[in-house]
Amino acid sequence: MNELDALANIDLKTREIKAEKKQLNFVRIGTSGALQEDLPVHSFLLSEKGMGFDGLLNFYANRAAVSDLQLEDAFTKHTDWDSKLTAPYVVPAAEELISKLKSDATRQGITISAPGFYGPQGRMLRLKTADPALNDKISAFEFEGQKITNYEMECSAIYGLSALLGHHAATVCLIIANRLRGEFGGDYKPHMKRLVKYVLDALTKN
Numbered sequence: 001m002n003e004l005d006a007l008a009n010i011d012l013k014t015r016e017i018k019a020e021k022k023q024l025n026f027v028r029i030g031t032s033g034a035l036q037e038d039l040p041v042h043s044f045l046l047s048e049k050g051m052g053f054d055g056l057l058n059f060y061a062n063r064a065a066v067s068d069l070q071l072e073d074a075f076t077k078h079t080d081w082d083s084k085l086t087a088p089y090v091v092p093a094a095e096e097l098i099s100k101l102k103s104d105a106t107r108q109g110i111t112i113s114a115p116g117f118y119g120p121q122g123r124m125l126r127l128k129t130a131d132p133a134l135n136d137k138i139s140a141f142e143f144e145g146q147k148i149t150n151y152e153m154e155c156s157a158i159y160g161l162s163a164l165l166g167h168h169a170a171t172v173c174l175i176i177a178n179r180l181r182g183e184f185g186g187d188y189k190p191h192m193k194r195l196v197k198y199v200l201d202a203l204t205k206n
């Protein structure tokens, strides 16, 4: 994100920040695991908010200005969040992109970006997780009608840095597994092609 912003908004010869800033649009197309039982494998999930378990945005000044602090507070209380973990941050997607990408073909929700695929998403092989009930608490969480729908690993950082830098971002993921139903989609490439076409069509119409 910083590199892409630098290409647009820093004069690389003089190393000065340009007076007039260019606003970029970022749309992440990814894969994700569902955290709600009614979210089918191979459905398209549009992330209205990104919730970071990675702590990235906490390193930046003014991060509160772009964050949904009420939702963060409700979530940390609901999960009895361990203070030794990084504080979760929540950043909304750009409304302009959400309205272009939202349709009957998408479901909307809050997406958690985890800093790892195993423990940070509640998966256990030989190692047990610190709070084995965390995924159940996440699926049960509701704030002002909003629910957490899925796990992946990049959305929240893209939303957070875009918002701080004045860019627009959205994420649409193909659901490739439903953790609650124990469903795993197998070869998802044809469905990913469908999603890429859907996003390109939605962004270029009108």
Ligand SMILES: O=P(O)(O)O[C@H]1O[C@H](CO)[C@@H](O)[C@H]1O
Residues within 6 Å of the ligand: 029, 030, 031, 032, 117, 152, 153, 154
């Ligand atoms: O969405 P893509 O880029 O497929 O990446 C997803 O798959 C990786 C985990 O296997 C994570 O990076 C997650 O976000």
Ligand SMILES: O=c1cc[nH]c(=O)[nH]1
Residues within 6 Å of the ligand: 031, 032, 033, 034, 117, 121, 151, 152, 153, 176, 177
């Ligand atoms: O469950 C999943 C699926 C894809 N990517 C993730 O990070 N988690």
